[in-house]
Amino acid sequence: xxxAFQRTFFPAAWLxxxxxxxxxxxxxxxxxxxxxxxxxxxxxxxxxxxVSRSGTDxxxxxYIYLGNALYIYVGAIMAGTSYSILDDRERYRALKYLYIAxxxxxxxxxxxxxxxxxxxxxxxxxxxxxxxxxxxxxxxPMRANWPMFFAALALGVLCLAAMGIILGSITLTLRSEPWxxxxxxxxxxxxxxxxxxxxxxxxxxxxxxxxxxxxxxWLELMRRALLGSGSASFPTLAAYSxxxxxxxxxxxxxxxxxxxxxxHRLFDRIARDKGMIDAQSNF
Amino acid sequence: MKPEFAIHTEHxxxxxxxxxxxxxxxxxxxxxxxxxxNLQVPRGEFFGLLGPNGAGKTSLIKILVTLLAPTTxxxxxxxxxxxxxxxxxRPLINMVSGGESSGYGLLTVRENLWLFAQFYGxxxxxxxxxxxxxxxxxxxxxxxxxxxxxxxxxxxxxMNIVRGFLTDPHVIFLDEPTLGLDVGASRDxxxxxxxxxxxKPERTVLLTxxxxxxxxxxxxxxxxxxxxxxxxxxxxxNLKRRLQREAIFHLEVSPLNGVVHxxxxxxxxxxxVHTPGDGKSELELILESDDAIGGVINTLxxxxxxxxxxxxxxxxLEDVFVDLVGMxxxxxxxxx
Ligand SMILES: Nc1ncnc2c1ncn2[C@@H]1O[C@H](COP(=O)(O)OP(=O)(O)OP(=O)(O)O)[C@@H](O)[C@H]1O
Ligand SMILES: [Mg+2]
Numbered sequence: 001x002x003x004a005f006q007r008t009f010f011p012a013a014w015l016x017x018x019x020x021x022x023x024x025x026x027x028x029x030x031x032x033x034x035x036x037x038x039x040x041x042x043x044x045x046x047x048x049x050x051v052s053r054s055g056t057d058x059x060x061x062x063y064i065y066l067g068n069a070l071y072i073y074v075g076a077i078m079a080g081t082s083y084s085i086l087d088d089r090e091r092y093r094a095l096k097y098l099y100i101a102x103x104x105x106x107x108x109x110x111x112x113x114x115x116x117x118x119x120x121x122x123x124x125x126x127x128x129x130x131x132x133x134x135x136x137x138x139x140x141p142m143r144a145n146w147p148m149f150f151a152a153l154a155l156g157v158l159c160l161a162a163m164g165i166i167l168g169s170i171t172l173t174l175r176s177e178p179w180x181x182x183x184x185x186x187x188x189x190x191x192x193x194x195x196x197x198x199x200x201x202x203x204x205x206x207x208x209x210x211x212x213x214x215x216x217x218w219l220e221l222m223r224r225a226l227l228g229s230g231s232a233s234f235p236t237l238a239a240y241s242x243x244x245x246x247x248x249x250x251x252x253x254x255x256x257x258x259x260x261x262x263x264h265r266l267f268d269r270i271a272r273d274k275g276m277i278d279a280q281s282n283f
Numbered sequence: 284m285k286p287e288f289a290i291h292t293e294h295x296x297x298x299x300x301x302x303x304x305x306x307x308x309x310x311x312x313x314x315x316x317x318x319x320x321n322l323q324v325p326r327g328e329f330f331g332l333l334g335p336n337g338a339g340k341t342s343l344i345k346i347l348v349t350l351l352a353p354t355t356x357x358x359x360x361x362x363x364x365x366x367x368x369x370x371x372x373r374p375l376i377n378m379v380s381g382g383e384s385s386g387y388g389l390l391t392v393r394e395n396l397w398l399f400a401q402f403y404g405x406x407x408x409x410x411x412x413x414x415x416x417x418x419x420x421x422x423x424x425x426x427x428x429x430x431x432x433x434x435x436x437x438x439x440x441x442m443n444i445v446r447g448f449l450t451d452p453h454v455i456f457l458d459e460p461t462l463g464l465d466v467g468a469s470r471d472x473x474x475x476x477x478x479x480x481x482x483k484p485e486r487t488v489l490l491t492x493x494x495x496x497x498x499x500x501x502x503x504x505x506x507x508x509x510x511x512x513x514x515x516x517x518x519x520x521n522l523k524r525r526l527q528r529e530a531i532f533h534l535e536v537s538p539l540n541g542v543v544h545x546x547x548x549x550x551x552x553x554x555x556v557h558t559p560g561d562g563k564s565e566l567e568l569i570l571e572s573d574d575a576i577g578g579v580i581n582t583l584x585x586x587x588x589x590x591x592x593x594x595x596x597x598x599x600l601e602d603v604f605v606d607l608v609g610m611x612x613x614x615x616x617x618x619x
Pocket of ligand 1: 274275279299300301314315316334335336337338339340341342343493
C-alpha cells in the first residue's frame with residue numbers, strides 16, 4: 001500500500017515540478033508565476049484605494065488583500081490538477097501509458113497537485129511580499145501564528161487537491177471544451193469563498209454554496225493565522241472559534257477526499273465506456 | 284495455476300456512439316468497431332492482427348490494455364477480466380503505439396524512461412541497466428540525455444518502444460510499432476521485437492499491422508480482421524497454403540479498354556484486384572486453377588488489350604486477404 005503510494009506520488013510530484021516550473025527559461029517562468037498574480041491584485045489595490053478614501057478600515061484592506069493572494073492557490077491546485085490530466089492526455093499524449101501502468105490515478109494527481117502547490121507558493125509568496133513592500137498592506141510576519149498557518153495550509157492543500165481530482169476526473173469525460181472547466185469552477189467559487197466580500201452579501205438562496213465550500217473556512221483560518229485573531233475581518237465567521245473552523249475544514253477535507261475517491265471511480269468508468277482516455281478534444 | 288491463454292476474448296464487441304452532424308440533428312449514431320471477436324492467444328505466442336484502416340485493431344488493443352470498455356462480451360488478459368479487474372492486468376502488460384510522439388518534451392530521454400520505470404516499482408539498478416541496454420539496442424544511447432522535445436518523431440518513437448519493453452511485460456501490445464519509421468529503423472525494430480520475444484518462451488506479443496510482410500515475417504499466427512470481424516486466424520504458412528490449390532497470376536496490361544468488368548463472370552476466376560497505374564494497369568488474379576488463365580487471355584485479346592507482362596507467383600498474405608475480403612488491403616483502406 002505505502003510502497004504503491006510512494007512509487008506513484010513522488011515521481012508524479014517530481015514530474016509536475018519539472019514540467020510546470022520551466023527552469024530552462026527562468027524569466028518566462030518568473031513572469032508567469034509572479035507578474036500575472038501581482039497584476040491581478042493590483043486591480044484590487046486600486047479599487048480599494050478608491051473606496052478607502054471614504055474611510056474604510058486599513059486592517060480590512062489586509063484581510064481582503066490576503067484573501068485574494070491566497071485564492072491563487074485555488075487556481076493553482078484545484079484548477080491546475082485538472083489541467084495536469086488534460087495536459088498528459090493531449091499535449092504529452094502520455095495519459096494512456098500512465099493509465100495502463102499499475103498506479104492509482106488519484107495518487108498520481110495528488111503528486112501533480114503537490115507540484116502545483118509548490119509553484120503556486122512562489123506566486124502567493126511574491127504577491128504577499130509585493131503587498132507588504134509596494135502596496136502598504138499592513139501584514140506583520142513577526143506577529144503571525146505560524147503553526148496555525150501551516151496546519152491550515154496543509155488541510156487546505158489536501159482539500160483543494162481532492163477538488164482538483166474531482167474536476168480532473170470529470171474533464172476526462174467531456175467531449176468539448178474540457179479546458180474551461182477548472183478555470184470556470186475556480187472563478188465561480190471565488191464569489192462564494194469570501195475572498196473579496198462576505199458571503200452573507202450573496203442572495204440568500206446562494207449563500208449555502210459558500211458555507212459548503214471549504215475555501216470559505218480555509219481563507220478565514222489562513223487570514224487569522226497571518227493577521228492575528230482579533231484583527232478586522234468580515235463578520236460572517238466571526239462567531240466561530242479557530243478550533244471549530246479547523247473542525248469544519250477537516251470534516252470538509254475528509255468529505256471531499258471521499259467524494260474524490262468515489263467520483264473518480266465513477267467518471268473513470270464513464271471515460272472508459274466512451275473511449276476518452278486517449279481522445280483528443282476539439283480545442 | 285498459470286493461465287493457459289495470455290489473451291482470451293469471448294464474443295467481444297465494441298460500439299462507439301458518435302454525434303451526428305447538424306443535418307442529422309446531432310443524434311447519436313452507432314459505429315460498430317468490433318463484432319463477436321473470439322480469440323485465444325496461448326502464452327508465448329507472437330500473434331498478429333492484420334487489417335486495413337478502421338478494421339478495429341486499435342479498438343481491440345485498447346480494450347485488452349484496459350483503456351476502453353467492451354460493449355459486449357469479455358476479454359481476459361493473463362487470466363484476468365480486463366473490465367472487472369484492470370488493476371490485476373496492468374502490472375503484467377505494456378503497450379506501444381506507433382505513429383505518434385508521446386512523452387514529456389521537457390524531460391530527457393532517460394528521465395522519461397526513468398519516470399515510467401518508477402511507476403512500475405522497478406528498482407534503481409534494474410532500471411539503469413535496462414535503460415542502458417535498450418537504448419543501446421535501438422541506437423538512442425548517445426541521445427539519452429537529450430531533451431525529448433529535441434528528438435525527431437522517429438527517435439521519439441524509438442524512445443516509446445523502449446518505454447514499452449522496459450518493464451519486461453508478460454504480454455506486450457504493439458499497435459503498428461513501425462509506423463512512421465524509415466526502412467532501416469523498421470527493420471531494426473522488427474529484429475529487436477523478434478529477439479525479445481524469442482529470449483524468453485513465456486513472453487507474449489500482440490502486434491497489429493497493415494503491412495503484410497511484417498505479419499508474415501514476425502507472427503506465429505495471424506488474425507485477419509476487417510470491418511470489426513475476425514475473418515480467419517491461422518499461421519501465415521497455413522493461411523497461404525489454403526491458396527495453394529489456387530493459381531495466382533500477376534498481369535500488366537495496357538491499355539485495359541474496360542475489360543475488368545467482364546472478369547467477374549469468367550469461369551475459374553475467384554477474385555481479382557485491379558490497380559490502375561501510369562500508362563498500364565496491374566491485375567492480380569486468384570484463379571481456381573492454371574487452366575482459367577486461358578479465358579482471361581482470350582478476353583483481353585478480344586478487347587485488344589495488350590499484355591505487357593504475365594507472371595505466376597506464390598501466394599502471399601495479401602492474396603489471403605483478397606480471397607477473404609474480396610478486395611485488396613489498399614482498396615479496403617480507401618473504402619474504410
Ligand atoms: N473514439 C472513437 N469514436 C468513434 N468512433 C471511433 C473511435 N475510435 C475508433 N472509431 C471507429 O471504430 C472503427 C475502428 O477503429 P480502429 O481505430 O480500431 O481501427 P484500426 O484498425 O486501428 O485502424 P487504423 O489502421 O487506421 O489504425 C473505425 O470505424 C473508427 O472510425
Ligand atoms: Mg489503429
